[in-house]
Amino acid sequence: MGVRLSCALTFHGNGPVLRIEQLVKQYPTGDTALRGVSCTVSEGEVIALIGPSGAGKSTLIRCVNRLVEPTSGKIWLGDMEITSLSHRQLRRVRRRIGMIFQEFALVERLSVMENILSGRLGYVNFWQSWFRRFPQADIDQAFMLLERVGLSEFVDKRADELSGGQRQRVGIARALIQSPDLLLVDEPTASLDPKTSRQIMRLITELARERGLAVIINIHDVPLAQMFVQRIIGLRSGEIVYDGPPDSLTPERLTDIYGAEDWGINQMSGAEQEPNQHELLPEELLVTAA
DSSP, rough: OOOEEEEOOTHHHHHHHSEEEEEEEEOTTTTEEEEEEEEEEEEEEEEEEOOOOTSHHHHHHHHHHSSSSOOOEOOOOOOEEGGGGOOOHHHHHHGGEEEOOTTOOOOTTHHHHHHGGGGGGGGSSSSHHTOOOOOOOHHHHHHHHHHHHTGGTTSSBBBGGGHHHHHHHHHHHHHTTOOEEEEEEOOOOSSSSSHHHHHHHHHHHHHHHHHHHHHEOOOOOOOHHHHHHHHEEEETTTTTEEEEEEGGGOHHHHHHHHHHHHHHHHHHOGGTTSOOOGGGOOHHOOOOOO
């Protein structure tokens, strides 16, 4: 049985972007995915959720935007308590929560530009969304994001013609065009090769710093998480058993999260190949958006 931890940081004196209190999710089968999870996430903070399969990582992310309904507990986005909102109210609040999916969730037959602009559907009226007629400001922002994620030359290409890394970049741009306060990322590198995985993690963390985004990344690749994020939360059996910096994730801590294993062999140091992001100078981290 893990020890329940509560984590708290605030931003600019205005409170956390996300606050979760005693979140519980129990399924009709009787299985309990989350057991009183409490956590807060600040502006510009990038957090990795790690833990074995079935630990509750994906459930936690999906409870935040209520793709999964929690059994009990409360979730605040800024000063808005979202667990009590009606579905109509929730639709408006979800504009502030961007989501990046493991399997990209793109519309295959649509172009890169059309997929990115779909992130603005919550901001336009029915007929604009039906005919995909977006304001010029949205189109201009989409072009800017295309350049920022390195896909300017793919604007008219169909989504099903892209590589995995390119598709994930489209997913990132689609999430960002919502102008969210919070970004939820579910296994962004699971189907990517090691080099592309690094590029995608680097892009997400750079964009978080540029835009002051709070980011939660559900990820299985612990060394990759250690390489890029500021803070790691370890879940086991639906409870937080670790919350701290990457450098403090010792073999003993990994055993608390995953169970006994020879972590001295398996826990490679990403810093030997690439500096940890929080050790770099600011000018090395930021790439100015076009």
